[in-house]
Amino acid sequence: MQPKSSSRNKPSSRLWADAEALNAALADLVRVYQFRDRDRICCHDISVTQCYALEALADKGPMRSQVLAALLLLDKSTTTRVIDALVRKGYVERRTDENDARALSLRITPSGRSLYDTINRELVAQQAEMLADIDPQVRASVTDVIRRLAKAAEARFVSGVSVGGCAPSCGTSNGD
Amino acid sequence: MQPKSSSRNKPSSRLWADAEALNAALADLVRVYQFRDRDRICCHDISVTQCYALEALADKGPMRSQVLAALLLLDKSTTTRVIDALVRKGYVERRTDENDARALSLRITPSGRSLYDTINRELVAQQAEMLADIDPQVRASVTDVIRRLAKAAEARFVSGVSVGGCAPSCGTSNGD
DNA sequence: CGCAGATGATTGCAAGTAGCAACTTACAGG
């Protein structure tokens, strides 16, 4: 968390320092938010991943299991199970595709949408409280930058290493 | 992701809209970063949580298991196991407290510090690439705001609901 | 037509992560 400017990469640069600061801040944020989500969302009878799925279906409309998997960066089997849970709870329905009997169209149900709205409203309210004392001008650019970071991270790492392990030694000895 | 301005809470307000946008952006960011971390860090033979622990010990110095647990928002038993793994791998050591035979001082080893530096450098490099095309002025305020968001979120939810379940119905029927 | 190969989704299995409750060891007060 302290600067620490490692000095042995990008030889110097304001950029590197900024990146260090941002990285530390983001690591913290992500960690804390994982918690916030775990505890908050589970109040409403779904898990975090389930909520992401619900959100995707709410925002982007019906889609196939595979597409959802790609969107959420999940394995297709995991996606199946996430949807299983949502279907069981009545928040999502599987509808077979007219043109392809293998494929399914996943769509959110009214009950699912209403749940999602509720959760979303809570989270947004929280966010609003935190934003309240931040300069309106800054708010906009922050959101913008966060969006860009998310997009960049996704792009980088979806095309790059990801999708089931990184290049060299992934999984060598983590098990323990 | 589209505005959607629910319109039935905080009746209107620019703030609410900003909060919605931010919430969506953050949700995305957090989700993507969870992945980045999972895939990247595991290349180096430790899990994400283990890396958080390592980071805490690297940044804040030796501490007790309990303190670390509080810092990482983990149960003490989970913390024990996280440390178990790090000790087994030689990245952390347990040293009994001189004054209290029950307590342990957890401290990062040179090997642990070096691993953490390596991982950190990689992540920072990635961050730097993404920051490269963002206005330097904005960079600073973004980091600042992210820090504040993290702090606010942590404060809110550590004192509030958290620490083992939220107020009313947590755990009622999530299992399925 | 009918079969081989590709494709969408599901299932079996194994590993990782986490919390709660019970337990062990040690400190603290009377």
Added chain:
DNA sequence: CCTGTAAGTTGCTACTTGCAATCATCTGCG
């Protein structure tokens, strides 16, 4: 000493996830 409290650990259970194998279709070619 003996009781109560505190620091860590262990047993158990549950959830999440990915990989590999499987099932059901679809598609194309002979």
